[in-house]
Amino acid sequence: MSTLDWIVLFGTLALIATYGVYKTYGANSLDSYLRGKNSMNWWSIGLSIMATQASAITFLSTPGQAYEDGMRFIQFYFGLPLAMIIISVVFIPIYYRLKVYTAYEFLENRFDLKTRTLAALLFILQRGLAAGITIYAPAIILSTLLGWNLTATNILIGSVVILYTVSGGTEAVSITQKQQMAVMMGGMILAGIIVIQMLPISFREALHVAGKMDKLNMINLEFDISDRYNVWSGMTAAVFLFLSYFGTDQSQVQRYLSGQTLSQSRMGLIMNGFLKIPMQFIILFIGVMVFVFYQFFLPPVVFNTVQTDKLRQSEYAGELEELEAEYAVNFEESKIYYLDMLKAIDAEDKRGESEIRDKLTGLKSMQNRIRDDVKELIVTNDPLAETRDTDYVFMRFVMDHLPKGIIGLLFAVIFSAAMSSTASELNALGSTSTVDLYKRSIKKNASDKHYLKSSKLFTAFWGIGAILFATYASLFENLIQAVNLLGSLFYGTILGIFLVAFFMKWVKGQAVFIAALLSQALVLFVHFRNGDVADGKLWDIGFLWYNPIGCLAVMLFAALIQAVITPGKTSVD
Structure with a gap:
């Protein structure tokens, strides 16, 4: 700078x-x-x-x-x-x-x-x-x-x-x-x-x-x-x-x-x-x-350019140069097709527009394949290297x-x-x-100053x-998703406790406390068994659903536990 x-x-x-x-x-x-x-x-x-x-x-x-x-x-x-x-x-x-x-x-x-x-x-x-x-x-x-x-x-x-x-x-x-x-x-x-x-x-x-x-x-x-x-x-x-x-x-x-x-x-x-x-x-x-912008100006093959700079100093520099040259050729071809697509749109040529879009999709797949090959080289050169580069796109620009x-x-x-x-x-x-x-x-009766x-x-x-x-x-794979995932693991349980407090007046402290522990255990179990079913996981659900699972589980468990503790009571004492 x-x-x-x-x-x-x-x-x-x-x-x-x-x-x-x-x-x-x-x-x-x-x-x-x-x-x-x-x-x-x-x-x-x-x-x-x-x-x-x-x-x-x-x-x-x-x-x-x-x-x-x-x-x-x-x-x-x-x-x-x-x-x-x-x-x-x-x-x-x-x-x-x-x-x-x-x-x-x-x-x-x-x-x-x-x-x-x-x-x-x-x-x-x-x-x-x-x-x-x-x-x-x-x-x-x-x-x-x-x-x-x-x-x-x-x-x-x-x-x-x-x-x-x-x-x-x-x-x-x-x-x-x-x-x-x-x-x-x-x-x-x-x-x-x-x-x-x-x-x-x-x-x-x-x-x-x-x-x-x-x-x-x-x-x-x-x-x-x-x-x-x-x-x-x-x-x-x-x-x-x-x-x-x-x-x-x-x-x-x-x-x-x-x-x-x-x-x-x-x-x-x-x-x-x-x-x-x-x-x-x-x-x-x-x-x-x-x-x-990057469809008309050549982007880095990997946006974390620190990793590619390290690769240039390694024994894999020649392979990187070949991949970057292939990437540049692919990019120039894509740029021409983008301009052709805009002409087809102006001419209202739907068929031509559709054909060009299919070609662009194929070229984009080739670009992604080249990027993956470069990332493999980066890991081969340094097994601890981080290759996910989504979070570098904006600041690289x-x-x-x-x-x-x-x-x-x-x-x-x-x-x-x-x-x-x-x-x-x-x-x-x-x-x-x-x-x-x-x-x-811990210290219940100290002064305000303390x-x-x-x-x-x-x-x-x-x-x-x-x-x-x-x-x-x-x-993490993506930083913004990491924060939302971390919140989703715990927020459902906390929200469930509050909703029980607001709306289920007959439920008391012992019941909601046990329910919260059970619900948090349930959410963690769901998370650790969540993923691609083909990889042996039990289910594949988006992590946002951990929030209603944890919340509703607290409410359900609390109602059931309270019913066991004080059978027949479903209203405020």
Whole structure:
């Protein structure tokens, strides 16, 4: 990167972190530290909620996913507005009435201490791991692209977040997220405008290319339980995930518990429900435009060019050169066919258009075969090498083709996204550890000042833990799917506990506690036996369905166990 890019990158990050510390330094009570003095208005809450969910994984992985798989991922969010309405009507009023610091305090009021502790521990387990991934995700990509040491990159991201999160608590997180959100979406929209302007064809023709190559596949009405992303999974299984994430995950609950009033918190949540889909559309569409761009400008045979550079220095350099030459010939032939297809579309020659599309599909298969051959060479040269390169697509395009200054801004987008989501997670982990575990079960009668200090120490502890986990983590198939999978393993059980609390008034603590343990075991069993049936697995279902399985299992088991414990009782005592 150029000197200008470095100035833009580090200047942006330093200004955001410094502003957060300056505006919130000196929180002098546990209430102000955890609930931010209840000072947030609805649009600040909405931006904070969106920034918490929009991690670096969103901006790294989503464009690459669109490049490879089209826009069908957007269907994952179709049920989000419905989930936001349900949470606004059912969840938030209860939290406000009880004046809780964490969502899990409500469970002790409704059930007992052990159920509250179990839910808090499940949250801490999955969110503690997720915090590591949200640091690791940008670190592995950025360290590779910039030539930095991975551990040093993890430490840099984690340390900056720990600094302002420990200093100012919830208010610092919310304040910095407004600036981070402006940088993130401003940078991405600017990148989208630039890539469209760089296309050698018109915008209308670009849409034709994307459509004919199945990249604008936003709606799939076919029901397939093994498909992660279609309308049915988005409107059913994903709703359970969103209900649990936004309604019971403390990293999100803490965002709207800092609202000035119940109405402000509701409006912030609804704002997220109706702006998240357009936001994801923009990010996915940028990925599609990058795909169109690379149909007319030769892309790297593997987007993680660090791996191919290593191959050039090895004994397999000659084989790589041959494969790259074959890839270039294939690309030039494809480019001619794309231009011919656009002519056929203009001439309304359906038959010619169909024939050309078939030829392009065949050429695309050959390109994928060449890419696979190169990846095999990479692994042969280095068995530990990572060959999945979807998450490198967007930033490779940025580094190779965008002007100076914009490159630094786009790297600031990734770092800002990592900081915003990680800060919320650490803030929530510190709160839950202090309020639900330490204050409730370990040291019950200390001073407010002691608990304020404890919350800061727990926040720092989880920050250091996230850095350590990130340092020893390994790359998943796709980072955004990794986070959703991790949440799906635990969210269903947690949501089931809350729904029993809200709607099954006759069920008591002992029954729901046992039901939660059984349900979590069931979800883990389903996951570890899930996969390709041809490989000996028992079934093949998309991981989003773990959420309704876990939730409904808790409700069913709780009802059955309560019926055994107190036969004949089906109403409130």
